[in-house]
Amino acid sequence: MVELSRLRIGEGATVMQADLALPLPQVPALASGSFDVVMSSLTLHYVDDWSRPLAEFFRLLKPGGTLVFSTHHPYWDRRLIDADDYFQTGLVEDHWSLSGGTPVRFRFYRKTLAQIVTSVAEAGFVIDTVDEPIPSEDLRKVNAAEYDALRKQPAFLIIRAHRA
Numbered sequence: 001m002v003e004l005s006r007l008r009i010g011e012g013a014t015v016m017q018a019d020l021a022l023p024l025p026q027v028p029a030l031a032s033g034s035f036d037v038v039m040s041s042l043t044l045h046y047v048d049d050w051s052r053p054l055a056e057f058f059r060l061l062k063p064g065g066t067l068v069f070s071t072h073h074p075y076w077d078r079r080l081i082d083a084d085d086y087f088q089t090g091l092v093e094d095h096w097s098l099s100g101g102t103p104v105r106f107r108f109y110r111k112t113l114a115q116i117v118t119s120v121a122e123a124g125f126v127i128d129t130v131d132e133p134i135p136s137e138d139l140r141k142v143n144a145a146e147y148d149a150l151r152k153q154p155a156f157l158i159i160r161a162h163r164a
């Protein structure tokens with residue numbers, strides 16, 4: 001992903017790699033209050049305790065700055081837990097396969113909707129929107145079964161919040 005980012009962005013931006021479970025590197029490029037937007041696409045659910053990355057995102061943003069992130073939707077993840085118990089949280093395992101390729105197993109931390117929303121608010125953010133995106137018509141043309149499943153069951157959650 002780091003190499004892909006470098007390829008896509010070219011010389012236009014600095015690309016760094018860091019573990020979201022740890023404090024970010026103390027470098028001038030990550031100065032407090034220096035970012036307009038923090039975007040995190042499908043990464044937070046690999047971290048158990050969201051308080052650290054959310055505190056870092058808050059620290060990086062200018063007042064009024066925006067946080068946008070996507071994560072697994074707890075409704076979708078319920079198929080991975082025992083006895084369909086919505087309130088069971090913690091490490092779960094799933095697999096991902098693309099176009100009939102070899103399934104790749106991965107593990108992530110499942111959270112309830114209340115835990116997700118509350119952790120954002122507890123980090124000091126004001127929540128602007130909570131979206132449960134549905135697929136576009138383009139998906140129906142290439143994969144009707146996937147389109148039907150995602151049209152009825154949200155797989156992802158997208159939250160936009162800001163630092164007041």
Ligand SMILES: C[S@@+](CC[C@H](N)C(=O)[O-])C[C@H]1O[C@@H](n2cnc3c(N)ncnc32)[C@H](O)[C@@H]1O
Nearest residue numbers: 001002018019020021040041042043044046047
């Ligand atoms: C599902 S991919 C999403 C990649 C990309 N953001 C996107 O939306 O296409 C998950 C990414 O989270 C990264 N990741 C997993 N655990 C992480 C951690 N503790 N700190 C930072 N990144 C992590 C993985 O390396 C991987 O690049």
